[in-house]
Amino acid sequence: MENEKLTYINSRGERLELGVDSVYHCNISKDVEGISGVTSVIYSTNSMGQHGDTYVGQRIEARDIDVVGHINTRDKAQALELRRRMLKIFNPELSATLVYEYGGFKRVIDCRAYGEPKILKKEVLYEFDLQIECLNPFWREEEETKEDIASWVAAWHFPCVIEKDSTKSMIYGYRAESVIVDCYNEGDVSTGMRIRFTALGTVSNPILLNVDTEEFIQINATMKTGDVIEINTKYGSKGAKLIRDGVETDYFRYIDVDSTFMQLAIGDNMFRYDAASGVNSLEVSIFYSKEFLGV
Template sequence: MDYEKLTYINSRGETLEFGITSVYHCNVSKDVTGIAGIDNTIYKTNSMGQHGDTYIGQRYEARDITIVGNINTTDKDRVLELRRKAEKILNAELDAKLIYTYKDFVRVIDCRVDGRPVFKSSKVFMQFTIPITCCNPFWREEAEAKKDIAAWVSSWEFDFEIPEEGIELGYREPSVIVNVYNEGDVRSGMRVEFRAIGTVVNPVLLNVNTQEYIKLIDTTMVAGDVITINTDYGSKGATLTRDGEVIDYFRHIDVDSTFMQLAIGDNVFRYDAESGVTALEATIYHSNKYLGV
């Protein structure tokens, strides 16, 4: 049978697995709280004589997850060994991620232990309660979604006879417009990557729907340069990678630029540059964000 399981991985790569078949036994569907749904706060205002309130906005709160289970062995030495291992891995000093798996369905969330994991002896097994908080409350897929703009497209052809005009190995996708579809439950930040295959001056990415843009100023890219701009909350910034060196490039973002978020559904973008646009490639990465598993 297929069972739900949770895998906790800290920033050192150390792992604990919680599930029906794990030595850290846990029935995820019954003994774990907080993996579905998120509390939210509504902001509103009112004035004298007004009936009801005026909606201003809302925010989702951090997610709290509690994992309850037992160490599935009665060998006392083994129990103590497994408890020590869990306490070592569940170190609140370390960033971590929690992975939910059921059959082929996988979701990931960043987390940190919040408080003291409790281990308590019972008549048969040692029980545990592990409190976890997720400051970013949204689950995501394992891999980022990726959308290329004007990248090179493979077009391999192998014939026994080589034609006079040669063999087409690849071509440059001519479009400078792309639709990035956000199939998540909420707006999402993105990571924009500009790559130069020649000289490019002041590249820009424009949201066709909203007319928001991200523009770089005082910038001349040469072949091999990669500029990366991150618009995700908590990770906003820009870097230039040149000859293997990563340089902070935040000061080159035009002050009227917007750290654009992807709306739910369609988001149409186009890119341009003051000069050298034909030597520019762009890729947009994002993670769909979900309210629960």
């Protein structure tokens, strides 16, 4: 029988598993609060003589997760060691991720311990109360989704047979013809993305355009062969960088002033790419995480 479990992984890679099968015993469905649903705040205005309010906007607040359970051992020395391990891993100075798993279902959220764990000795066992804060309240899939708009497709397969006196040419790869891609956001909210421009030759002023909204983001610079430019449109991480010969350089100042840090709306998002020159030497990839309101 599959049981729910949570795994806390801090930025040093140290991990601690919580669940009914763990020595850190916790019944996820009963002993954990805050993993499903979110809290939203609605902003409104009103004026004299108006009945009710006028909607202005809304925001979803940070997520607070509360976990209670007990250290499932009666061995005093082992219990003290497990207690020390929990205190070390739930270090509030370290960023972390929390992984929820139930069978083959998995979701991840960025988080941080809020204060130190409360671990108290009761009559028989140590009981703990963990406060976890998620400034970004959305759960996401473990791996990013990648969409290639322009790329080279491999056409060389093994086993490969080359006839000794053959005059036929061999195709080792070909360039995908499509300049438009649909980034389908299956998540519950709009989300940012990483846009990667890769130059296979000289490329001037690469641009990515949302076909439906006509928003775009453009880099006003010339890329050399091998250059990679990455643009991040996620809240809190917005920016651009150039990777040339393994060296990263801040490229924010080269973003066109009329550009928009586009977000992926829920559902279909049609994008196309272009460049002032060298468009046939340009590869474009979009990376994004589908975000969800709960698990």
